[in-house]
Amino acid sequence: MAVIAIDNLVKTFGAVRALDGLDLRVEPGEVHGFLGPNGAGKSTTIRILLGLLRRDSGEVRVLGADPWRDAVRLHRRLAYVPGDVSLWPNLSGGEAIDLFGQLRGGLDRRRRDELLERFDLDPTRTCRTYSKGNRQKVAIVAAFASDVELYVLDEPTSGLDPLMEAVFQDEVRRIKREGGTVLLSSHVLAEVEALCDRVSIIREGRSVESGTLAELRHLTRTAVTVETARPLTGLEALPGVHAVRDVDGRTHLEVEPAHLDELLGHLVRFGVRALTSAPPTLEELFLRHYGADAADGHATAGAASSESRAALR
Amino acid sequence: MSAFAGTGRLTRLVLRRDRVRLGIWLIGTPLLGYALAASVSGVYPDDAARHGYATTSASSLVARAFNGPIAGADLGAVVVAETYVTLAVTVALLSTFAVVRHTRQNEETGRAELLGASVVGRYALLTAALLVVVGVNVLSAALLALALAGTGLPVAGCVAAAAAIGGVGLAFTGVAAVTAQITVTSRGANALAAASVGLAFLLRAAGDVFGDVNADGTRVDSAWPSWLSPLGWGNQVRAFGGEQWWTLALPVALLVVAVAVAYALAERRDLGAGLVAPRRGPARAPASLLSPAGLAWRLQRGALLGWAVGVGVVGFCMGVAADEFNTMIAENPAAAEAIAAMGGGANLVDAYLAAMLALFALTIGAYVVQALLRVRADESDGILEAVLATAVSRGRWLGTQVAAAVLGALALLLLAGATTGLGYGIVSGDVLGETVVLGGAAALRLPALLVVAGVVTALFGLLPRWSVVLSWTALLAFLLLGQLGAVLDLPQAALDVSPFTHVPSVPAVDPTVLPLAVLVAVAAVLVAAGVAAFRHRDVPS
Numbered sequence: 001m002a003v004i005a006i007d008n009l010v011k012t013f014g015a016v017r018a019l020d021g022l023d024l025r026v027e028p029g030e031v032h033g034f035l036g037p038n039g040a041g042k043s044t045t046i047r048i049l050l051g052l053l054r055r056d057s058g059e060v061r062v063l064g065a066d067p068w069r070d071a072v073r074l075h076r077r078l079a080y081v082p083g084d085v086s087l088w089p090n091l092s093g094g095e096a097i098d099l100f101g102q103l104r105g106g107l108d109r110r111r112r113d114e115l116l117e118r119f120d121l122d123p124t125r126t127c128r129t130y131s132k133g134n135r136q137k138v139a140i141v142a143a144f145a146s147d148v149e150l151y152v153l154d155e156p157t158s159g160l161d162p163l164m165e166a167v168f169q170d171e172v173r174r175i176k177r178e179g180g181t182v183l184l185s186s187h188v189l190a191e192v193e194a195l196c197d198r199v200s201i202i203r204e205g206r207s208v209e210s211g212t213l214a215e216l217r218h219l220t221r222t223a224v225t226v227e228t229a230r231p232l233t234g235l236e237a238l239p240g241v242h243a244v245r246d247v248d249g250r251t252h253l254e255v256e257p258a259h260l261d262e263l264l265g266h267l268v269r270f271g272v273r274a275l276t277s278a279p280p281t282l283e284e285l286f287l288r289h290y291g292a293d294a295a296d297g298h299a300t301a302g303a304a305s306s307e308s309r310a311a312l313r
Numbered sequence: 314m315s316a317f318a319g320t321g322r323l324t325r326l327v328l329r330r331d332r333v334r335l336g337i338w339l340i341g342t343p344l345l346g347y348a349l350a351a352s353v354s355g356v357y358p359d360d361a362a363r364h365g366y367a368t369t370s371a372s373s374l375v376a377r378a379f380n381g382p383i384a385g386a387d388l389g390a391v392v393v394a395e396t397y398v399t400l401a402v403t404v405a406l407l408s409t410f411a412v413v414r415h416t417r418q419n420e421e422t423g424r425a426e427l428l429g430a431s432v433v434g435r436y437a438l439l440t441a442a443l444l445v446v447v448g449v450n451v452l453s454a455a456l457l458a459l460a461l462a463g464t465g466l467p468v469a470g471c472v473a474a475a476a477a478i479g480g481v482g483l484a485f486t487g488v489a490a491v492t493a494q495i496t497v498t499s500r501g502a503n504a505l506a507a508a509s510v511g512l513a514f515l516l517r518a519a520g521d522v523f524g525d526v527n528a529d530g531t532r533v534d535s536a537w538p539s540w541l542s543p544l545g546w547g548n549q550v551r552a553f554g555g556e557q558w559w560t561l562a563l564p565v566a567l568l569v570v571a572v573a574v575a576y577a578l579a580e581r582r583d584l585g586a587g588l589v590a591p592r593r594g595p596a597r598a599p600a601s602l603l604s605p606a607g608l609a610w611r612l613q614r615g616a617l618l619g620w621a622v623g624v625g626v627v628g629f630c631m632g633v634a635a636d637e638f639n640t641m642i643a644e645n646p647a648a649a650e651a652i653a654a655m656g657g658g659a660n661l662v663d664a665y666l667a668a669m670l671a672l673f674a675l676t677i678g679a680y681v682v683q684a685l686l687r688v689r690a691d692e693s694d695g696i697l698e699a700v701l702a703t704a705v706s707r708g709r710w711l712g713t714q715v716a717a718a719v720l721g722a723l724a725l726l727l728l729a730g731a732t733t734g735l736g737y738g739i740v741s742g743d744v745l746g747e748t749v750v751l752g753g754a755a756a757l758r759l760p761a762l763l764v765v766a767g768v769v770t771a772l773f774g775l776l777p778r779w780s781v782v783l784s785w786t787a788l789l790a791f792l793l794l795g796q797l798g799a800v801l802d803l804p805q806a807a808l809d810v811s812p813f814t815h816v817p818s819v820p821a822v823d824p825t826v827l828p829l830a831v832l833v834a835v836a837a838v839l840v841a842a843g844v845a846a847f848r849h850r851d852v853p854s
């Protein structure tokens with residue numbers, strides 16, 4: 001049974017349709033990346049998963065329960081790190097961590113101290129005096145020190161420095177090893193690539209894409225640069241080849257992964273001198289899904305790419 | 314001059330952000346002044362009545378402490394005695410909050426940082442706030458002078474009285490400019506400035522109590538402590554009693570000095586930092602903190618302690634002053650009757666004590682509103698979201714907050730009654746008896762405070778975005794109904810809106826159960842409605 005199962009979820013704020021038929025599946029034991037441009041509805045979805053917001057329509061199950069009706073029971077089994085952490089200004093960091101842990105139903109003291117050490121956080125400072133990154137660490141430590149089944153993280157590392165980012169990734173891997181499930185909303189693509197088993201991309205309140213990174217890559221074109229002994233001809237006639245340009249005697253083109261074979265068969269007839277092929281970078285992948293012409297879902301995989309990328313920049 | 318760069322733009326921003334508040338302040342103060350002056354003229358229509366009022370005010374230590382030194386038996390002097398302290402304290406607090414709101418609060422929320430990074434000098438924020446608040450004070454005083462003159466009082470006196478009140482505003486504008494540099498939080502800056510208003514009040518009260526009464530018994534000349542208080546300076550202008558215009562220079566001088574100090578402090582400190590170094594806390598939470606109730610206690614105990622000190626000191630002084638009424642009955646039966654009407658019942662001292670306890674209950678209403686509105690602050694800045702994502706239910710969380718506010722109010726009521734009783738007991742000779750009786754009498758006011766808590770809870774559940782404004786408005790309405798209802802001759806139906814109207818005026822009359830039971834029931838319905846609505850709405854909203 002899926003840890004998180006959302007079907008056709010709709011949430012409106014007055015005239016704003018924040019979620020517009022969203023679907024999401026998170027399986028047990030996976031680290032699931034939850035991605036989308038600003039305002040796509042990630043935080044709204046997460047707040048519904050936590051029973052903070054009430055859905056307008058659609059089905060939502062978290063750990064098999066209804067997050068609105070069974071909020072309290074459910075919250076013993078999950079931990080949440082918000083993207084913008086605010087704390088009680090006059091409590092110390094250590095007090096805030098203990099308080100969150102206790103309100104959630106207890107926390108592992110040894111791990112708490114270990115995490116404080118690893119994240120290099122001084123628990124005696126009052127929360128008022130913490131920087132944004134340190135406030136974020138308080139929430140992370142409080143969440144990771146609790147023994148729960150599901151971790152819901154909404155841009156948890158938005159204020160962390162690279163060193164702390166590495167510690168964070170270690171901890172997520174530990175959770176995964178121990179069988180925990182993580183929903184990770186993030187704009188840090190390197191983090192997503194390093195941690196996530198599967199990702200879901202949403203846009204304007206709707207699911208656009210979901211799968212492993214390899215699968216997503218597969219839906220996107222590979223960039224090929226080739227230099228041949230004889231002038232290349234007949235490329236336009238090949239299936240799945242796009243954006244052919246000749247620059248300084250080299251040919252640049254893009255090809256859909258499914259048609260790579262045909263392309264290579266065609267190229268060898270012209271005497272290949274040099275060939276480079278690059279899978280799309282993660283940035284390119286996401287820019288395409290985030291971009292304005294990505295609205296029609298799966299069709300995006302075949303849409304013109306370099307043009308839309310240029311338009312985005 | 315680059316330190317002032319952007320001041321003009323920021324000033325417009327302040328005006329725009331606060332156009333409603335400032336408008337209410339600008340128009341409301343003159344209107345309130347007009348209404349009060351007009352009603353006082355009605356209550357003391359002839360020379361005999363005013364002479365009686367003036368001699369009573371001059372001879373009564375309580376009147377001197379709370380209304381200031383009366384300047385004579387003219388109608389204008391009576392109006393000033395009746396209205397000055399209310400208006401001056403209001404203007405002092407409004408100025409304080411406005412300055413802090415646009416300086417320290419901006420820094421605290423990080424807005425200042427955003428502004429500071431654009432083309433804005435380091436003095437610009439403070440200067441913009443000062444320009445606006447000083448401007449509003451001056452303008453509001455001018456309108457007040459016109460409003461007072463509109464009631465037919467001598468123009469020179471009206472100008473002096475209005476200028477005196479405007480001067481108080483300017484003085485505390487300066488004080489707040491300094492406190493906003495000292496503490497890190499706007500709450501702290503507000504508290505420090507409000508405490509200085511309180512200190513000014515006490516100094517003035519002391520100076521006026523120890524002042525001299527002139528030969529015909531209608532004028533008080535204050536002793537030196539009043540001259541140390543910005544609230545006292547306003548009295549020393551002696552509006553309608555041979556104006557001493559030069560005293561108006563005192564608040565202006567304080568403003569100038571304070572602003573210079575504030576700039577010097579702003580120059581020396583970092584953006585967002587204060588002058589008081591932050592303390593450290595424990596690395597681990599004590600077990601007492603680890604529950605919603607423990608948290609509520611921890612977050613409220615500081616404010617509660619401050620309130621307790623204030624309530625205790627004032628209660629004790631009120632109690633000691635009560636004995637004075639026994640002498641007054643003999644000397645001035647007219648005034649005695651007026652006070653008896655205020656508190657109800659036949660025994661003058663009891664009537665006075667009942668009136669004081671009623672006043673305490675209203676004041677403690679402000680504690681309830683302030684303590685309970687923390688729920689909305691928690692929601693707006695995201696703490697509530699994090700708490701409700703733990704295994705704490707909405708009902709339990711909100712219920713705990715209501716209980717904490719109500720328990721705090723009960724403690725304050727008991728303390729107010731007990732210290733009043735202690736003070737009166739010491740002068741009357743029955744310490745234990747009075748302490749217990751008045752403590753109990755004060756506690757009987759709790760049902761009215763339960764209703765206040767119910768109103769705030771219901772507003773938080775049903776109209777969260779409006780809950781702060783509407784809660785304070787409701788309390789203010791209760792206060793005005795209680796204080797001005799009788800003076801303005803409002804119909805009973807209007808007075809009945811305030812829960813405080815329904816509390817039996819113990820110890821002046823015997824307690825009755827029915828109205829208290831009804832208040833408790835109303836409060837229960839309001840709290841239940843608030844909790845139910847809160848459980849069914851979005852968080853944050």
Ligand SMILES: Nc1ncnc2c1ncn2[C@@H]1O[C@H](COP(=O)(O)OP(=O)(O)OP(=O)(O)O)[C@@H](O)[C@H]1O
Nearest residue numbers: 013016018036037038039040041042043044045853
């Ligand atoms: N309380 C609210 N009232 C009105 N509109 C809201 C509210 N909360 C969210 N929205 C709107 O819903 C949409 C989705 O917002 P949400 O915060 O879920 O986006 P997000 O994907 O988390 O974006 P980001 O990456 O910037 O965090 C936005 O258009 C936002 O303006």
Ligand SMILES: [Mg+2]
Nearest residue numbers: 042043044083
């Ligand atoms: Mg978000």
